[in-house]
Amino acid sequence: MSPVRRCSRTACGRPAVATLTYVYADSTAVLGPLATYAEPHCYDLCAEHSERLTAPRGWEVVRLLDASAPARPSGDDLEALANAVREAARPQERAAEAGGGGRGADPREVARRGHLRVLRSPDN
Numbered sequence: 001m002s003p004v005r006r007c008s009r010t011a012c013g014r015p016a017v018a019t020l021t022y023v024y025a026d027s028t029a030v031l032g033p034l035a036t037y038a039e040p041h042c043y044d045l046c047a048e049h050s051e052r053l054t055a056p057r058g059w060e061v062v063r064l065l066d067a068s069a070p071a072r073p074s075g076d077d078l079e080a081l082a083n084a085v086r087e088a089a090r091p092q093e094r095a096a097e098a099g100g101g102g103r104g105a106d107p108r109e110v111a112r113r114g115h116l117r118v119l120r121s122p123d124n
Contacts, residue, residue, distance in 0.1 A: 005038060007046035016044030020053065029055040032064035087114060 005016040019035040020043040022028070031053055035042060045053065055061045111118040 005034070005044050007049055008043040009045065009049050012046060012049065014046035014048065017047045018045045018050040019043070020045055020050070027059045028062055029053070029059055030062045030064065 006012070007014050007016050008020075016034055018031055018033060019039075021030045021032075021041070023030060031045070031050055034044065038044065053061060106117070106119070108119045108122075109117050110120055
Protein backbone atom coordinates (compact mmCIF):
# COMPACT_ATOMS: atom_id res chain seq x y z
CA MET A 1 0.00 0.00 0.00
CA SER A 2 1.30 3.47 -0.88
CA PRO A 3 2.13 5.82 2.03
CA VAL A 4 0.75 8.78 0.01
CA ARG A 5 -3.02 9.19 0.08
CA ARG A 6 -4.58 9.66 -3.34
CA CYS A 7 -7.49 11.79 -4.54
CA SER A 8 -10.87 10.12 -3.98
CA ARG A 9 -12.21 11.18 -7.37
CA THR A 10 -12.61 8.34 -9.84
CA ALA A 11 -9.65 7.88 -12.22
CA CYS A 12 -7.58 10.56 -10.46
CA GLY A 13 -4.28 9.29 -9.09
CA ARG A 14 -2.84 12.59 -7.90
CA PRO A 15 -1.79 13.01 -4.26
CA ALA A 16 -4.47 14.34 -1.90
CA VAL A 17 -3.97 17.80 -0.36
CA ALA A 18 -7.40 18.49 1.19
CA THR A 19 -10.23 16.65 2.94
CA LEU A 20 -13.90 17.19 2.10
CA THR A 21 -16.60 16.54 4.69
CA TYR A 22 -20.34 16.99 4.26
CA VAL A 23 -22.45 18.30 7.16
CA TYR A 24 -25.86 17.14 5.99
CA ALA A 25 -27.80 18.78 8.86
CA ASP A 26 -26.47 22.23 7.83
CA SER A 27 -26.38 21.61 4.06
CA THR A 28 -22.68 22.48 4.15
CA ALA A 29 -19.60 21.06 2.47
CA VAL A 30 -16.42 21.71 4.49
CA LEU A 31 -13.10 21.62 2.64
CA GLY A 32 -10.03 21.80 4.85
CA PRO A 33 -6.42 20.71 5.07
CA LEU A 34 -5.69 17.03 4.58
CA ALA A 35 -6.89 15.11 7.63
CA THR A 36 -4.32 13.31 9.75
CA TYR A 37 -5.81 9.95 8.83
CA ALA A 38 -8.37 8.75 6.29
CA GLU A 39 -11.95 8.51 7.55
CA PRO A 40 -14.68 6.50 5.87
CA HIS A 41 -17.15 9.41 5.48
CA CYS A 42 -14.64 11.98 4.22
CA TYR A 43 -13.15 12.46 0.78
CA ASP A 44 -9.52 13.29 0.09
CA LEU A 45 -9.04 15.60 -2.90
CA CYS A 46 -6.05 16.68 -4.97
CA ALA A 47 -5.25 20.36 -5.51
CA GLU A 48 -7.10 20.55 -8.84
CA HIS A 49 -10.29 18.93 -7.59
CA SER A 50 -10.30 20.91 -4.33
CA GLU A 51 -10.04 24.21 -6.25
CA ARG A 52 -12.88 23.25 -8.63
CA LEU A 53 -15.18 21.95 -5.90
CA THR A 54 -18.82 23.02 -6.10
CA ALA A 55 -21.65 22.05 -3.78
CA PRO A 56 -25.21 21.02 -4.63
CA ARG A 57 -27.73 23.83 -5.17
CA GLY A 58 -28.75 25.35 -1.84
CA TRP A 59 -25.62 24.13 -0.08
CA GLU A 60 -22.78 26.27 1.25
CA VAL A 61 -19.07 25.53 0.77
CA VAL A 62 -16.82 26.42 3.70
CA ARG A 63 -13.11 26.48 2.86
CA LEU A 64 -10.82 26.27 5.87
CA LEU A 65 -7.38 27.74 5.30
CA ASP A 66 -4.28 25.70 6.00
CA ALA A 67 -2.02 27.88 8.17
CA SER A 68 1.08 26.02 6.95
CA ALA A 69 0.29 26.67 3.28
CA PRO A 70 1.71 29.78 1.63
CA ALA A 71 -0.89 32.52 1.32
CA ARG A 72 -1.85 33.72 -2.13
CA PRO A 73 -1.15 37.38 -2.80
CA SER A 74 -4.16 39.65 -2.48
CA GLY A 75 -4.92 42.80 -4.47
CA ASP A 76 -3.51 44.84 -1.58
CA ASP A 77 -0.26 42.84 -1.68
CA LEU A 78 0.13 43.47 -5.40
CA GLU A 79 -0.61 47.18 -5.00
CA ALA A 80 1.95 47.44 -2.18
CA LEU A 81 4.52 45.73 -4.38
CA ALA A 82 3.82 48.14 -7.25
CA ASN A 83 4.17 51.12 -4.88
CA ALA A 84 7.48 49.76 -3.58
CA VAL A 85 8.81 49.45 -7.15
CA ARG A 86 7.73 53.02 -7.90
CA GLU A 87 9.39 54.28 -4.72
CA ALA A 88 12.61 52.43 -5.53
CA ALA A 89 12.76 54.23 -8.88
CA ARG A 90 12.36 57.70 -7.31
CA PRO A 91 15.80 58.18 -5.67
CA GLN A 92 17.42 58.29 -9.11
CA GLU A 93 15.02 61.08 -10.11
CA ARG A 94 15.80 63.00 -6.91
CA ALA A 95 19.56 62.64 -7.38
CA ALA A 96 19.29 64.05 -10.90
CA GLU A 97 17.09 66.86 -9.58
CA ALA A 98 19.55 67.78 -6.79
CA GLY A 99 22.55 67.75 -9.11
CA GLY A 100 20.84 69.83 -11.79
CA GLY A 101 20.51 73.10 -9.86
CA GLY A 102 18.00 71.87 -7.29
CA ARG A 103 14.82 73.38 -8.67
CA GLY A 104 12.33 73.05 -5.82
CA ALA A 105 14.97 71.71 -3.39
CA ASP A 106 14.63 72.77 0.25
CA PRO A 107 17.92 74.33 1.53
CA ARG A 108 17.09 73.06 5.05
CA GLU A 109 17.02 69.44 3.85
CA VAL A 110 20.01 67.42 5.10
CA ALA A 111 19.00 63.90 3.98
CA ARG A 112 16.08 61.96 2.55
CA ARG A 113 14.99 58.34 2.79
CA GLY A 114 11.88 57.45 0.86
CA HIS A 115 9.19 59.93 1.79
CA LEU A 116 10.99 60.99 5.02
CA ARG A 117 13.24 64.06 5.15
CA VAL A 118 15.81 65.22 7.70
CA LEU A 119 15.80 69.00 8.07
CA ARG A 120 18.26 71.36 9.74
CA SER A 121 17.04 72.98 12.93
CA PRO A 122 15.51 76.47 12.32
CA ASP A 123 18.02 77.85 14.90
CA ASN A 124 21.00 77.17 12.56
